[in-house]
Amino acid sequence: MDFLYSVTADPVLQIVEDPVFFLQIILEGLMAGVMYSLVALGFCLIYKASGVFNFAQGVMMVLAVMCMVTVYDAGFGILLALLVAMVFMVGLSFAIERVVLRPMVNQPQIILFMATIGLAFFLEGFGEFIFGGSSQKIVPTEALHIGRDALLIPMFGSEIRLQQLDLTAGVCAALLVATLALFFQKTTVGRALRAVADDHQAALSVGIPLRSMWVIVWSVAGLVALVTGIMWGASSSVDFSLVLIAMKAFPVLILGGFTSVPGVIVGGLIIGVGEKVAELYWGDALGGSIEEWFAYVLALVFLMFRPQGLFGEKIIERV
Amino acid sequence: MVTDHKQIGEALLQVNNVSLSFGAVQALSDVSFEVREHEILAIIGPNGAGKSSMLNVINGFYTANEGSIVYKGISRAKMEPADVARNGVSRTFQNIALFRGMTTLDNIMTGRNTKMHRNFIWQAIYIGPARNEELEHRRKAEEIIDFLEIQAIRKTPVGRLPYGLQKRVELGRALAAEPELLLLDEPMAGMNTEEKEDMCRFILDVNEEFGTTIALIEHDMGVVMDISDRVVVLDYGRKIADGSPDEVRGNQSVIDAYLGVSRE
Amino acid sequence: MIYRETGQYKATYGADQQLFPIVQDRYFFFAFMAFLVIYPVFFGSDYLFQVVLYPVLGLGLCALGLNILTGYCGQISLGTGGFMAIGAYSFFKITTIFPDLNILIIFIFAGLISALFGILIGLPSLRIKGFYLAVTTLAAQFFVEWCINRSDWLSNYSPSHTIGAPPRELFGFLVMGPEAPGSAKYLVMLFIVAVMTLFARNLVRGRIGRSWMAIRDMDIAAELIGIRPLFTKLSAFAIGSFYIGVGGAMHVMFNLENVDPEAFEIFSTSFPILFMIMIGGLGSILGAYMGAAFIVLLPVLLRNAFPFLGIDIASHVIQHIEFMLFGGLIVFFLIVEPAGLARLWQILKEKLRQWPFPY
Known part of the structure; x- marks a missing residue:
């Protein structure tokens, strides 16, 4: 009975008693959601444009920001550090295209997915080998002009805190999404990329240079990874345990549909808010830290009702 | 004893006023026809007429x-595909849908899966009942292999077979279920003349020797007119003709559908 | 010359359907099994047992379970660690509640609990496929990790949620716990693995195995010829999870002996087992064990190779190299030989059939 009370009536009472706190939680959830969306965006981009579900995206994110921080820590300027990281990500895209993707043209998606799991392991080993595995690094927020203060917004006689860092992340996400949407819809390259995602062979046969397309999209995803990595790194520290956080992008993708950029944003926000609210109001009753699995179970329940995701297209199967 | 005159019986399957749409696309509208026992019925029509949708x-x-x-x-509005198959309807597909990782024999044995009943504990132990069942069905599968003359490729993974043989294996898999109604979706698409002749012979043999009712979709008019007892013509999701090959051949709307009609 | 099947005619379908239709294969297999029983019992060192044999058998059985699910039925799972944990913790709970119960029976129960959970996780598989399903198995993984980290009851109120192997006897011999002789544990493991492998082999060559493969190769066609997709997928989830559960319980109880929840993490457990079947061969029983041996032995080789060559390398660097090698090998195998080591073995046998006169 106590348990029932604590999972049904109690949370509602808490929300009614302190609505400002509830708003605060929602806001924090939204901000966390933006961060998830940023990670998921990288996955979505590669999937949309090459049909590959890139498991290594999380590792790429860590690699990108590690590279930047390492260069900066070595005493070079922040601009040079960013530039080196970008070049590194583009170089990585070339390497991945040459070594992994090119020999696997026209393989089933699931095989490509497994290959990216292998890639993730390789890159993680590689990254730890080069940048050192154990040391944690700090993102130079001042040099990047990312504020670390909290804004206080008065509301209903109380206050809501808003982190500048979260705001920056929100603005970055908005800019990225707008740019990418334009890129996919309005440019020739964007159209070619959509064709590639649909069918490798057909795209080749109409003269789309598959290889350069792949390099382009993986580079773009690498740049998204860099931005995401900086944001995530700034909010905690930079090390390979971020890879596990990046896996939160999966439920986001499922919720939003793998191919939809708006879906990724909405999915991220839902997951972010759901997770925070669940943890604060139901977490204790269930045993704490339910954040670890809540997002996945939420996505799973959602899938039962809408297998193609929020914004995914309904699949008509044919024989 | 094969006679020239088959005993075409009552309706085995009736399609009553079926309509089907995907969003705004009307794939079938108000289609009715029947398939009678022991006959070969051809469903023809231009591309996109809704033939495959009808089979589906x-x-x-x-x-x-x-x-x-x-x-x-027995009338039904909705039924699970697996249950339809278990009630004696089997089919082949327009684009070959064999189990590519398995051998010819395994594909044909899979067609008999619905007829096997030993539970998984017996199967895990294997020795005894499961083995006997397996061997009994292997014997039946071998009969089909003999019938279709594919003994030599028994243990070849079907992914490695040429197109014509794959079509034949697919027919074998459908036959393995000992169907009462066999649906063939373009069994001769993409074949050369010789392969087509072989396939025609198999279809006629199945019909005559096993008495299986056959509904087939085919674009080769020569084949359709030769082997079918009756022809149903679909166009834009509607039935425009239904009758013996000769009747259909002379039907004006069929000619219009195939050759196009000039609109004043 | 030696490996010739000329003259071995089969007059019945029964003879054609047996496990080893070629006589030489049969002899080789029995000889190999005899070697597996005799050599370690008389000459096995603790090092051989703990570094090579226990992990290969325990993890190999898990790999076999995953191969049933992923390799045969085509349902990809990233939650292997979770199922292993369920098997291990179930075994631990049951054996501490009923200390006198025969451990073979407890292994079966541990497997059954894992199988039940597998069915639960498999339920969405009717509606979702591919990566979507892979992500739902992640839900299982993280949920189980959370459970064993949060519940004191599961580990009998041990402070860090650690479980250990209690001393247990089987038919009067001490076969479990720190005091048990290495060869006794080994023989019990070998027995369980051999029996379960035989069962798996029988399953995959019969009706159920064909249904799994049909769903894997072409699910729609399978459904249209009368195979019930939900039942078939769930049976693969159940049986695969059963194997993983038993394998996990064995791996913990005989090999690791003391584990905390960290032992079942996704990167340290689920993925390496997935790698085993990818390198060993998807959809091959032999491949599961070959892959397990490969993944278990590679780090051992690495650790011994560098000192042997006189190169001094810190152990964490070796671990980084291990990661790179694993990742690289996965990509390499997917590109060069997607059917894995098992296929290489098959090719070797085909070559041997014609040797030394290939024409």
Whole structure:
């Protein structure tokens, strides 16, 4: 009975008693959601444009920001550090295209997915080998002009805190999404990329240079990874345990549909808010830290009702 | 004893006023026809006429928005494809849908899966009942292999076979279930003349020796007119003709559908 | 010359359907099994047992379970660690509640609990496929990790949620716990693995195995020829999870002996087992064990190779190299030989059939 009370009536009472706190939680959830969306965006981009579900995206994110921080820590300027990281990500895209993707043209998606799991392991080993595995690094927020203060917004006689860092992340996400949407819809390259995602062979046969397309999209995803990595790194520290956080992008993708950029944003926000609210109001009753699995179970329940995701297209199967 | 005159019986399957749409696309509208016992019925029509969709509705793979299917006297609006198959309807596919990782023999044995009943504990132990069942069905599968003359490729993974043979294996898999109604979706598409002749012979043999009722979709008019007892013509999701090959051949709307009609 | 099947005619379908239709294969297999029983019992060192044999058998059985699910039925799972944890913790709970119960029976129960959970996780598989399903198995993984980290009851109120192997006897011999002789544990493991492998082999060559493969190769066609997709997928989830559960319980109880929840993490457990079947061969029983041996032995080789060559390398660097090698090998195998080591073995046998006169 106590348990029932604590999972049904109690949370509602808490929300009614302190609505400002509830708003605060929602806001924090939204901000966390933006961060998830940023990670998921990288996955979505590669999937949309090459049909590959890139498991290594999380590792790429860590690699990108590690590279930047390492260069900066070595005493070079922040601009040079960013530039080196970008070049590194583009170089990585070339390497991945040459070594992994090119020999696997026209393989089933699931095989490509497994290959990216292998890639993730390789890159993680590689990254730890080069940048050192154990040391944690700090993102130079001042040099990047990312504020670390909290804004206080008065509301209903109380206050809501808003982190500048979260705001920056929100603005970055908005800019990225707008740019990418334009890129996919309005440019020739964007159209070619959509064709590639649909069918490798057909795209080749109409003269789309598959290889350069792949390099382009993986580079773009690498740049998204860099931005995401900086944001995530700034909010905690930079090390390979971020890879596990990046896996939160999966439920986001499922919720939003793998191919939809708006879906990724909405999915991220839902997951972010759901997770925070669940943890604060139901977490204790269930045993704490339910954040670890809540997002996945939420996505799973959602899938039962809408297998193609929020914004995914309904699949008509044919024989 | 094969006689020249088959005993075409009552309706085995009736399609009553079936309509099917995907969003705004009307794939089938108000289609009715029947398939009679022991006959070979051809469903023809231009591309996109809704022929494959029709088979999918009969199979239970698509559910008709309106209308019903009456099979062996039992009417249904919705039925799981697996249950339809278990009731004696089997089929082949327009684009070969074999299990590519398995051998010819395994593919044909899979067709007999619905007839096997030992539970998984017996199967794990294997020795005894499961083995006997397996061998009994192997014997039946070998009969089909003999019938289709594919003994030499028994243990070859089907992914390695040429197209014509794959089509034949697919027919074998459908036959393995000992169907009462066999649905063939373009069994001769992409074949050369010789392969087509072989396939025609197999279809006629199946019909005559096993008495299997056959509904087939085919674009080769020569084949259709030669082997079918009756022809149903679909165009834009509607039935425009239904009758013996000769009747259909002379039907004006069929000619219009195929050759186009000039609109003043 | 030696490996010739000329003259071995089969007059019945029964003779054609047996496990080893070629006589030489049969002899080789029995000889190999005899070697597996005799050599370690008389000459096995603790090092051989703990570094090579226990992990290969325990993890190999898990790999076999995953191969049933992923390799045969085509349902990809990233939650292997979770199922292993369920098997291990179930075994631990049951054996501490009923200390006198025969451990073979407890292994079966541990497997059954894992199988039940597998069915639960498999339920969405009717509606979702591919990566979507892979992500739902992640839900299982993280949920189980959370459970064993949060519940004191599961580990009998041990402070860090650690479980250990209690001393247990089987038919009067001490076969479990720190005091048990290495060869006794080994023989019990070998027995369980051999029996379960035989069962798996029988399953995959019969009706159920064909249904799994049909769903894997072409799920729609399978459904249209009368195979019930939900039942078939769930049976693969159940049986695969059963194997993983038993394998996990064995791996913990005989090999690791003391584990905390960290032992079942996704990167340290689920993925390496997935790698085993990818390198060993998807859809091959032999491949599961070959892959397990490969993944278990590679780090051992690495650790011994560098000192042997006189190169001094810190152990964490070796671990980084291990990661790179694993990742690289996965990509390499997917590109060069997607059917894995098992296929290489098959090719070797085909070559041997014609040797030394290939024409």
